[in-house]
Amino acid sequence: MARWDGLVEELMRERGARLIAYAALLVGRDGDAEDLVHDALVKVFSRPRRLHSVGEAEAYVRSAMPSIVIDRARSAASRRRALDRAYERPSRTPDVDAGLDVRHALRQLSPRTQVCVVLRFFDDLTVPQIAARLGIAEGTVKRYLHDAVAQLAPLLDVTTDWDEDHANVLVEARTEGGR
Amino acid sequence: MRELNDALREGFAAHAGALDAAGVDDAIAARAAGAVRRRRARRAVGTGVVGAAAVGAVGVAAVAAGGEPAVVPAASASASSCATLPYVAPNAAAIGDTPYAFRAYIDLRTDAAEQSVVVVLPDGTWSRLEPDAQGRYLYVLDGQRYIVVWPDQGPSFEDKAMVVDHDTDGSASGDDWDGATPVIDDYAWTMEIPDRVPDGVDTAWLSSTLRTGMDLGGMGYSSSAVPDGAVTQAVVMGPGMETVTFMGDGSAFPPAEQPELVESIALKVTNLPGGETFTITATRDAAGMLDVPCVDPADQVEPDTSAIEDWEPGIIPGSSPSPDASIAASTVRP
Numbered sequence: 001m002a003r004w005d006g007l008v009e010e011l012m013r014e015r016g017a018r019l020i021a022y023a024a025l026l027v028g029r030d031g032d033a034e035d036l037v038h039d040a041l042v043k044v045f046s047r048p049r050r051l052h053s054v055g056e057a058e059a060y061v062r063s064a065m066p067s068i069v070i071d072r073a074r075s076a077a078s079r080r081r082a083l084d085r086a087y088e089r090p091s092r093t094p095d096v097d098a099g100l101d102v103r104h105a106l107r108q109l110s111p112r113t114q115v116c117v118v119l120r121f122f123d124d125l126t127v128p129q130i131a132a133r134l135g136i137a138e139g140t141v142k143r144y145l146h147d148a149v150a151q152l153a154p155l156l157d158v159t160t161d162w163d164e165d166h167a168n169v170l171v172e173a174r175t176e177g178g179r
Numbered sequence: 180m181r182e183l184n185d186a187l188r189e190g191f192a193a194h195a196g197a198l199d200a201a202g203v204d205d206a207i208a209a210r211a212a213g214a215v216r217r218r219r220a221r222r223a224v225g226t227g228v229v230g231a232a233a234v235g236a237v238g239v240a241a242v243a244a245g246g247e248p249a250v251v252p253a254a255s256a257s258a259s260s261c262a263t264l265p266y267v268a269p270n271a272a273a274i275g276d277t278p279y280a281f282r283a284y285i286d287l288r289t290d291a292a293e294q295s296v297v298v299v300l301p302d303g304t305w306s307r308l309e310p311d312a313q314g315r316y317l318y319v320l321d322g323q324r325y326i327v328v329w330p331d332q333g334p335s336f337e338d339k340a341m342v343v344d345h346d347t348d349g350s351a352s353g354d355d356w357d358g359a360t361p362v363i364d365d366y367a368w369t370m371e372i373p374d375r376v377p378d379g380v381d382t383a384w385l386s387s388t389l390r391t392g393m394d395l396g397g398m399g400y401s402s403s404a405v406p407d408g409a410v411t412q413a414v415v416m417g418p419g420m421e422t423v424t425f426m427g428d429g430s431a432f433p434p435a436e437q438p439e440l441v442e443s444i445a446l447k448v449t450n451l452p453g454g455e456t457f458t459i460t461a462t463r464d465a466a467g468m469l470d471v472p473c474v475d476p477a478d479q480v481e482p483d484t485s486a487i488e489d490w491e492p493g494i495i496p497g498s499s500p501s502p503d504a505s506i507a508a509s510t511v512r513p
Contacts, residue, residue: 008208012203012207096201098193099190099193122187149183159182
């Protein structure tokens with residue numbers, strides 16, 4: 001078995017649950033999350049890379065997911081129009097109950113906004129980092145995040161306070177003593 | 180009141196824990212490994228073709244399938260010399276990043292000497308399909324199920340044989356077939372995709388659109404395949420000939436005025452963020468000899484039917500309700 005082959009198996013065996021859970025934050029449904037993990041695995045392992053550990057592979061696969069979601073969202077409508085022959089994927093994986101409230105809430109957002117929220121509030125990327133990663137303007141990212149937080153706050157019972165720079169959030173919050 | 184960061188992390192941890200306890204489906208890794216293997220094989224075959232062409236010989240057949248090769252002039256685009264079986268594997272070197280799955284040779288004409296539905300993969304392995312109780316021919320590849328022939332929903336094959344190329348995204352494109360002559364049009368072409376792909380460029384979609392310029396089936400162009408603000412041009416090159424056309428949504432690659440002179444076609448993406456340019460190219464061997472891999476009887480494999488025994492296919496919402504019309508719609512030709 002080729003080295004990459006074994007690594008894919010090992011990765012899914014050891015970190016598959018984490019990868020699917022992360023993907024589910026980006027797409028909302030468990031079945032779609034499995035599809036996303038599959039696509040990210042294919043994207044990462046189709047090109048020769050020197051991945052030395054499961055941890056390194058996990059990081060690569062995770063980092064591949066947001067751009068796949070964005071690309072897929074942009075072309076989904078036209079792809080659907082282009083589908084000409086009927087086929088059905090294997091039956092959808094039912095959603096696991098655990099943490100479902102979070103995924104339900106995230107699903108209310110547009111795909112691009114959902115990705116921005118995960119990169120900002122789960123991966124702790126700054127606004128400039130998110131903008132660079134997704135190839136969109138910083139102002140656009142800020143707008144997405146501002147609107148998303150306002151939308152998610154009542155659904156998840158979370159505070160609406162946030163700032164574009166993660167480090168500044170903590171400093172300012174403590175200085176003001178407001179949180 | 181908690182912060183959004185905490186909410187996401189708590190949700191993630193709970194979800195991951197539950198998934199871990201239930202066990203992750205092994206099929207995800209298996210399907211992904213299969214797809215990776217095919218993609219890597221395509222790249223390897225493509226490299227071999229470029230190298231061979233540079234020294235005046237073409238050796239894709241031995242690399243791609245290892246079956247009974249037929250050497251034919253490119254200009255004739257005919258491989259009637261496949262003595263044993265009239266099937267040729269799809270040319271992996273012409274696929275690029277198209278999400279290609281397999282080619283189906285369908286001859287169910289009532290007057291056919293032997294009715295058959297044969298599926299051939301780019302690696303040369305092939306399977307003969309049998310109908311289920313409803314007369315449907317279904318196929319499973321890497322855990323994904325495909326409808327190859329569906330009498331009640333698909334085109335009627337009583338009067339015509341067809342060759343249909345299926346993609347993993349569910350699309351398919353077909354063309355008439357005489358039931359005897361292997362289809363080798365794609366062997367005149369080699370597609371090359373640069374290793375470095377700019378963010379936001381969908382090489383799968385662009386590859387598919389470029390195939391329409393090879394007179395193979397594919398998707399019409401979509402501006403969603405490139406980043407906002409980027410512009411895509413179709414470039415056709417030949418001796419004394421260079422035409423450039425801006426691509427618009429839905430359009431196939433524009434036809435060349437003198438197709439027999441075409442040496443290469445390309446989709447060139449400009450105005451990318453950072454000012455870079457990205458080009459995928461398909462070169463055409465118009466005058467050489469094509470070494471075409473007729474399938475090898477020894478490469479026949481039994482199709483996996485376990486995943487389709489209880490499958491009742493459904494129609495994807497939004498797909499055309501008219502099978503004949505849908506086939507035509509999917510076969511985008513210049």
